[in-house]
């Protein structure tokens with residue numbers, strides 16, 4: 189078992205959807221170690237580590253989160269969960285044979301929309317990614333991309349006709365990323381889409397997607413089906429990407445203008461000293 193650096197060990201990770209934890213508990217993996225999610229008599233959910241030790245556990249956003257170490261702060265806040273008229277749809281776990289960091293990086297990338305999510309999140313006739321801004325917010329330990337815009341023929345389950353979607357991306361932790369996106373039914377508000385990644389092994393992940401939408405029309409089944417369609421398209425791309433681990437060296441893959449958020453994301457991972465799921469571990473750094 190490889191040693192875990194604090195940047196990986198002391199952070200929060202989604203382990204399961206609340207509703208997927210059976211009374212008998214759930215055995216899973218986190219950062220290459222066995223963990224158990226248990227349900228007490230009174231329904232309380234607690235996670236246990238490889239030696240049976242009780243882990244820091246937080247129940248939030250429809251999911252169970254835990255840490256193998258001592259998180260320096262509470263789980264990241266998503267204030268939109270306080271708004272009563274929003275609907276939460278959770279998609280459940282999808283296994284992907286790739287580093288969790290690859291999943292987050294793919295989530296941040298708009299350039300693939302027209303080619304991977306053709307006629308949903310983009311059209312081949314409009315492949316350009318307009319300039320946007322990215323900031324590494326060291327004060328709150330997040331990476332945030334703003335003023336992202338993209339023409340989308342069908343931006344959400346409840347979208348009718350195309351729209352110029354505006355996005356804000358928020359990397360809340362290295363393995364948890366959020367997207368705030370123009371709401372097709374109310375332009376004054378934003379839908380929230382989250383991707384919570386459970387790194388099972390360095391090159392194997394479980395992805396929990398959720399949407400928190402202002403949408404009085406679509407059925408939850410339709411909302412989930414729409415997100416699953418998108419994510420299964422991504423999975424094909426992700427599983428074919430090589431290397432499976434994320435290179436952090438700036439020279440490893442040549443960034444283009446559209447990759448600004450990817451560059452900032454990798455830089456931040458390097459600053460934090462994160463190695464799990466990267467090519468940076470001793471002796472295997474990319475040439």
Ligand SMILES: [Fe+2]
Nearest residue numbers: 294300304422
């Ligand atoms: Fe995608």
